[in-house]
Amino acid sequence: MASSPATVAVALPRPLLSRRARELVTGYLYLLPVAICLGGTIVFPILKAMHMSLYNHVLIKPHEYRFIGLGNYARLLHDETFWLTLWNSMVWVFGSVIFQFLGGFAAALLLHQSFRGRAFVRTVTLLPWIVPGVVVALVWEWLYQPNYGVINDLLLRLGWLSDRVAWLSDPALAMAAVVTTNVWRGVPFFAIMLLAGLQAIPDELYEAARVDGASVTERFWHITLPLVRPIIVVATATRIIWTFNYADLIFVMTSGGPANATQITSTYTLLMAYSNLDFGYAATLSVVLLVIMMVFTTLYLRVTRGIESAT
Secondary structure, eight states: OOOOOOOOOOOOOOOSSOHHHHHHHHHHHHHHHHHHHHIIIIIHHHHHHHHHTTEEOBTTOGGGOEEOTTHHHHHHHTOHHHHHHHHHHHHHHHHHHHHHHHHHHHHHHHHTSOOTTHHHHHHHHHHHHHSOHHHHHHHHHHHTOTTTOHHHHHHHHHTSOSSOOOTTTOTTTHHHHHHHHHHHHHHHHHHHHHHHHHHTSOHHHHHHHHHTTOOHHHHIIIIIHHHHHHHHHHHHHHHHHHHHHOOHHHHHHTTTOSTTTTOOHHHHHHIIIIISOBHHHHHHHHHHHHHHHHHHHHHHHHHHHHHHHHO
């Protein structure tokens, strides 16, 4: 009778890491290049600005470079121009974003409907957002030109003006003029974002509501608005942050004038850094601007989440 060979049990070495741990390590290794890039482009500049804000760093006065601690922050508290630019920034941001949202929501509702030439209209709607901000500023600066600008000429022909208006040279009108330009450029952002949200709403919900006798207004308030609210929150927060830091239009159209009527904190920071070469104070303005945006964004998200949970 043939005997079968004996089976020898071989003990395999236990892996140093469990399968879950190996997956985590692999995932972190994939994220490492992104973390390095973010650290180099975001974290390091923030730390560098915080460091510079503690020094008297004026390039045209290198002999006065020294550590002054919170001296720049004390200077900022007594800087009347800073408080004026902060108020102008509030007007600039909320005036722009509110009307961008209203115009974008109206455009999204219109583009969501079926009509001939809808694809062409959607493409045209995107144009203000595609055009570079500097080009937009130059075009609108020409439109506002008091002697040969299209806006004055049109309003005079319609009889709405009795004389030509210097839109960008009048302190009472300059902020409204640049806000109008920013609204025109920012409406497509909200239109596209909200249109995507509208297209994600199932048609069955509207059909069921229509069968139940709901009016157009009731369908909007009870179906459309609640379902696109998350997109509204994200888009509005994003646009507020962008607008608060967006200085291209104002810098090209008015350079913060006339008489600081359109000077916002972002343009004031650029003025301190590249005109006055006061990098220490410009860094202080940047740090304060960062803190303001962080506090505002946190409060905004908490309030909106509270409203969503209440409803």
